[in-house]
Amino acid sequence: ELKVEQNPLFLSMQEGKNYTIYCNYSTTSDRLYWYRQDPGKSLESLFVLLSNGAVKQEGRLMASLDTKARLSTLHITAAVHDLSATYFCAAPSSGTYKYIFGTGTRLKVLA
Amino acid sequence: DTGVSQDPRHKITKRGQNVTFRCDPISEHNRLYWYRQTLGQGPEFLTYFQNEAQLEKSRLLSDRFSAERPKGSFSTLEIQRTEQGDSAMYLCASSYTGGGHGYTFGSGTRLTVV
Numbered sequence: 001e002l003k004v005e006q007n008p009l010f011l012s013m014q015e016g017k018n019y020t021i022y023c024n025y026s027t028t029s030d031r032l033y034w035y036r037q038d039p040g041k042s043l044e045s046l047f048v049l050l051s052n053g054a055v056k057q058e059g060r061l062m063a064s065l066d067t068k069a070r071l072s073t074l075h076i077t078a079a080v081h082d083l084s085a086t087y088f089c090a091a092p093s094s095g096t097y098k099y100i101f102g103t104g105t106r107l108k109v110l111a
Numbered sequence: 112d113t114g115v116s117q118d119p120r121h122k123i124t125k126r127g128q129n130v131t132f133r134c135d136p137i138s139e140h141n142r143l144y145w146y147r148q149t150l151g152q153g154p155e156f157l158t159y160f161q162n163e164a165q166l167e168k169s170r171l172l173s174d175r176f177s178a179e180r181p182k183g184s185f186s187t188l189e190i191q192r193t194e195q196g197d198s199a200m201y202l203c204a205s206s207y208t209g210g211g212h213g214y215t216f217g218s219g220t221r222l223t224v225v
Contacts (some may be wrong), residue, residue, distance in 0.1 A: 004153075042219045043202070044216075066206070088154075097142055097166075098167060101146075
């Protein structure tokens with residue numbers, strides 16, 4: 001059964017710094033999704049990665065997918081306080097349309 | 112399009128009572144999903160529908176849980192004889208056939224069982 005793991009689980013970083021969140025998944029998948037969740041809120045779609053080598057960028061966030069390594073990364077460039085949130089990756093379970101989510105990375109950007 | 116709507120936003124109920132939640136997906140989306148999220152965890156899959164057909168149910172979905180999507184539009188999730196362990200955020204999402212664009216989530220229903 002598909003398992004999705006993220007690390008780190010918690011990340012506290014200074015404004016202006018760079019960092020990467022990692023998402024590993026256990027079985028073959030050719031697509032990967034990233035979501036953001038603010039406290040008490042629902043999930044907002046950030047990136048949809050649909051093939052090996054896919055790279056998407058939006059503002060200070062860039063996501064990539066390596067299906068051979070079963071790894072996706074979410075890179076944060078020059079962090080700002082507004083990026084403070086919990087970030088989830090999710091992969092589709094083979095043969096179904098359900099997604100399996102990671103446990104999330106809680107990011108706190110300190111001013 | 113107003114996105115995915117869930118009602119109510121919050122529900123407090125006494126243990127043993129039944130509760131029902133409603134989800135209205137984006138009108139063009141034929142797939143609808145229910146997830147449960149507890150504090151500090153990622154969303155856990157409960158069930159999903161394609162049109163009115165319920166295609167998969169998680170083992171997490173005990174006999175006390177039932178979901179319907181009678182006309183392939185809105186869906187309801189009912190929990191009978193609620194327990195304190197049912198306290199969670201219940202999230203509904205919808206997607207197009209193929210799912211390549213990912214899910215769109217609703218705002219969720221926060222259930223507290225006292």
